[in-house]
Amino acid sequence: MAEPLYWCLHPPVMIDQKQPGLSADEEAVYKGFRFAARQGSWLSGRFAAKRLLASILDDGLPYDQIEIVNDALGAPQAMVSGQNLGGCLSISHSDGWAAAAYAPAGLRIGIDLEVAEQRSERFIQDYFTLAEQGLLATRDELADRMATLIWSAKESMLKAMGLGLRVDTRQIQVDAIGDEALLSQPGWFSLSLSSLCRNGNWTGFWRDAGAFVITLAIILESGRELDLIQVK
Ligand SMILES: CC(C)(COP(=O)(O)OP(=O)(O)OC[C@H]1O[C@@H](n2cnc3c(N)ncnc32)[C@H](O)[C@@H]1OP(=O)(O)O)[C@@H](O)C(=O)NCCC(=O)NCCS
Structure with missing residues (x-):
């Protein structure tokens, strides 16, 4: 049976000093942010996760x-x-928007x-492996888009490991991106991922979302299948 992985994309949330839907501890965190931008992104991430979980568990569950x-x-x-x-939850925010994913059990x-944007040569040399730099060189006209995709997939992998940027980004690698990366098409497309520092069967996906790219990285037992389910 395929393992479910739920995901959603959430629009920016209006910042309000009396923010409903937060627990008492969350409200304390929310009020403690010094910068409105961080407060807004944190809030979008929380609401993306709450929307996702309420829809999986019980739509009537108060946030x-x-x-x-x-x-x-x-x-x-x-x-x-x-x-x-339990299970594994992941959150990302960018430019006010947020994405969340949840897998009930057994998956990281x-x-x-x-945001799809240009990356400097310096950035690519510092954070990408030589093989990834080679991938960019093969598609010169699409290098910006592919660089965003590679960087995003690396961040997804760092989150799947639970370690974030404590890991050298050259210890994890996007080995291949399908030709679909060349076109703006709806739906998920697979990415080939590998890691020098975390064993396991890595699976990756990416999709286009207007001005954004979304990636997913999953450590999955071999032979298992995934069912990617969008929550709106
Ligand atoms: C995880 C990380 C790679 C994501 O960075 P990013 O692309 O800038 O931010 P995103 O919006 O995509 O993701 C941020 C979310 O990642 C999640 N996250 C943070 N650390 C994480 C970790 N170790 N494992 C899994 N997820 C993590 C959080 O949910 C965070 O959102 P929240 O703080 O609002 O809950 C980066 O924030 C990181 O490494 N953080 C931890 C280490 C750290 O703080 N280092 C400071 C300087 S090196």
Whole structure:
């Protein structure tokens, strides 16, 4: 049977000093941000995750009963009515928008939402492996788009490992991007991923979302299939 992986894309959330839908602890975090931009992105991420989880668990569940906490390394975890929900939750925010993904059990996942934009030569040399730089060289006319995709997939992998940027980004690699990367088409397309520092069967996906690219990285037992389910 295919393993479900739920995901959603959430628009910007209006910042309000009396923000409904947050637990008491979340409200304290929310009020503690010094910068409105971080407050807004954090809020969009929380609402993306709450929307996703309510729709999987029970559409009538009040958002303040779903609490998203970060572990010591920053990875998000969901609590529902005070109980750890388990499974693996991942959040990303970019330019006010947010994406969230959740896999009920047995999978490590990471999601990343990234504005498609130009990356400098220096950035690519510092953070991409030689093989990834080679991939860019083969498609000169699409190098910006492919660089965004590669960077986003790396961030998704770092999240799936639960470690974030504590890992050298050259320890993980996008090995191949299908030719679909050349076109703006709807739907998920696969990416080939590998890691020098985390064993396991890595699976990757990406999709176009207007000004954004969304990527997913999953550590999946070999032979298992995935069912990517969008929540609106
Ligand atoms: C995880 C990370 C790679 C994502 O960076 P980003 O692309 O700039 O930001 P995104 O919006 O895509 O993702 C941020 C979300 O990633 C999640 N995240 C953070 N650390 C994580 C980790 N170790 N594992 C999995 N997910 C993580 C959080 O949910 C965070 O959102 P929140 O803080 O609002 O809950 C990066 O934030 C990171 O490495 N953070 C932890 C280490 C750190 O703070 N280092 C500081 C300087 S190196």
